Amino acid sequence: MNKWGVFWLCLTYALSAQATRVWPLDDQGTRVLDTTLQMEWDSWAPPIGQPDTLSGRTTIFIQINVSAWQGQPVRIFHRCAARQQRPLRIEWQSHGVLHSGSMQDRERRLVYQGRPTSEYLNDIFELRVQADGSRWVRPDQLDCSFELEMDL
Amino acid sequence: MYRFAVLVMWASCMSASAYTINMSAGTRAIYLRVGDGLMNGGYYSNGGNPRSGGAINAVNLNVPAVALGNQVEQTMQGSGRLTSDWDGYAFCNSGQVYIGGFFRTPSNNVQNATLRVTGPTHLLNEQGQTMSLSQIRWTSSGNGDTGAQPIPDGQFVGGTQTLATNFLRNTWRESCLSFHYRNQFIPAAGTYRARVTYTLATP
Numbered sequence: 001m002n003k004w005g006v007f008w009l010c011l012t013y014a015l016s017a018q019a020t021r022v023w024p025l026d027d028q029g030t031r032v033l034d035t036t037l038q039m040e041w042d043s044w045a046p047p048i049g050q051p052d053t054l055s056g057r058t059t060i061f062i063q064i065n066v067s068a069w070q071g072q073p074v075r076i077f078h079r080c081a082a083r084q085q086r087p088l089r090i091e092w093q094s095h096g097v098l099h100s101g102s103m104q105d106r107e108r109r110l111v112y113q114g115r116p117t118s119e120y121l122n123d124i125f126e127l128r129v130q131a132d133g134s135r136w137v138r139p140d141q142l143d144c145s146f147e148l149e150m151d152l
Numbered sequence: 153m154y155r156f157a158v159l160v161m162w163a164s165c166m167s168a169s170a171y172t173i174n175m176s177a178g179t180r181a182i183y184l185r186v187g188d189g190l191m192n193g194g195y196y197s198n199g200g201n202p203r204s205g206g207a208i209n210a211v212n213l214n215v216p217a218v219a220l221g222n223q224v225e226q227t228m229q230g231s232g233r234l235t236s237d238w239d240g241y242a243f244c245n246s247g248q249v250y251i252g253g254f255f256r257t258p259s260n261n262v263q264n265a266t267l268r269v270t271g272p273t274h275l276l277n278e279q280g281q282t283m284s285l286s287q288i289r290w291t292s293s294g295n296g297d298t299g300a301q302p303i304p305d306g307q308f309v310g311g312t313q314t315l316a317t318n319f320l321r322n323t324w325r326e327s328c329l330s331f332h333y334r335n336q337f338i339p340a341a342g343t344y345r346a347r348v349t350y351t352l353a354t355p
Contacts, residue, residue: 030171039178039258045196046254046322048238054178054258060171082175129175133322136258139177145170 025076025146029063029120037129039136052133060125062098064146067119072150076112076121080144081105088142089130096123105142178258182265184352186251187232197239207232208347209249211331221338228288228331236326243294244328251303252326253352255319265319267303268351273310277342285310285346287336290329303327308348319352 037056046052064076078101080090088105098121101109112121129142183202187209193200209232219226230249235242237252244250255265274282289307302325303316319325 027171032171032173036174036176038176041179041181041256043196044181044201045183045238046256046324048324052322056175058173060173127173129173131178131258133178133256133258134260136178137260140175142173142175143170144173 020149020151023148023150025148026065027063027146029065031061031063033059033061036139039129039131041133042130053130054133054136055128055130057126057128060092060127062121062123062125064121065119066116066121066148069148069150070116070119073115074112075110075149077108077147077149078103078111078144079106079108079147080142083141083143084138085131085136085140087132087135090127090142090144091130092125092127094123094125097121098123098125108147111146179256180258180354181256182253182352182354184251184253184267184350185237186350187230187249189233189237191237195237195239200237202237211249213333215333215335219335221335224335226333226335228333230329230331234328238324241296243296243326245295248293248328248330250326250328251350252324253319254324255321255352255354257321257354259321263321263355264317265321265352265354266314267316267319267325268312268314268353269308269348270312270351271308271310271348272346275344275346277340277344279340279342281340281342283337283339283344285348287334288331289334290331292327292329294326294328301327303329315350 037058039054039056042053042055066074078092080103082088082105086105089102090105091102092100094100094111098111101111103109185202188206190203190205191200192203209230211228211230213226213228215226227247229247232249234244234246234248234250257263271285274284276282285308289305291305292301292303294301302318306313306315316325
């Protein structure tokens with residue numbers, strides 16, 4: 001490839017890199033119902049030949065500030081990561097404008113695609129966290145956030 | 153207008169946050185069934201849960217007078233349910249005593265619960281005469297099992313005995329014990345009784 005080829009390749013990459021931008025969203029209005037999510041065994045006794053897992057459930061009142069993007073086509077993703085222990089599986093059932101979904105920790109899932117019509121997106125998540133009983137050995141924290149993606 | 157929008161977005165980014173969920177370490181549990189045991193809601197595999205209670209089971213033997221002290225072992229007859237509470241499988245045979253349990257803890261370390269039995273040194277009859285508890289021994293088996301049993305063969309010696317130290321966390325351990333009277337002496341006439349208690353202890 002000659003130098004003009006390299007130039008056009010770099011220019012194309014630079015343009016495409018700017019085509020989509022991601023912003024972390026303000027969800028300061030979000031509230032977790034339980035102070036501590038209690039992890040309980042999914043099976044009372046050790047299962048034979050099946051994964052031995054712990055699960056905990058809680059309710060989360062979601063409030064996301066999308067005032068800066070009202071009327072614009074956006075995609076919003078939910079992302080969660082445990083601070084110390086993994087893997088974790090996270091599932092949530094929504095009751096409003098956001099999508100239900102599931103993912104492994106450190107992944108993200110689309111929960112909204114469209115044009116927000118108000119300053120805030122509000123929803124309630126019934127959230128379940130599931131961990132491997134042979135790896136979940138101490139209390140931990142799960143940090144979740146929302147990020148907005150928009151094509152420029 | 154574009155600059156304004158960018159500024160608004162930037163301001164929004166500056167106030168971005170995340171919600172945090174505090175999660176507990178997970179529960180610990182321990183369970184031991186000796187002979188009978190009580191379940192709610194069917195077997196474990198169907199979502200049932202064990203509950204405290206059940207009969208205190210007996211192991212009996214009537215020794216014919218002509219056989220007393222002849223050194224020929226007599227097989228004792230246990231009582232209690234013979235099925236595993238996992239799925240109802242007939243794990244034990246008639247006359248055997250089921251012993252099973254587990255220890256649950258969220259951990260990635262090797263942690264074992266310990267099974268012990270505690271009893272007196274002697275059986276007593278109605279007149280207060282004694283017979284050594286060591287006259288009773290047991291063998292261990294389980295229908296469908298191959299290899300060593302979680303609870304090995306043994307013999308009562310009185311006091312507290314450790315039967316197994318390998319009740320590995322989050323695994324099911326079960327065996328069926330057949331008790332035998334060793335018949336080494338001619339005891340005074342009477343019905344001899346003793347009670348032993350099995351204990352599963354977590355580290």
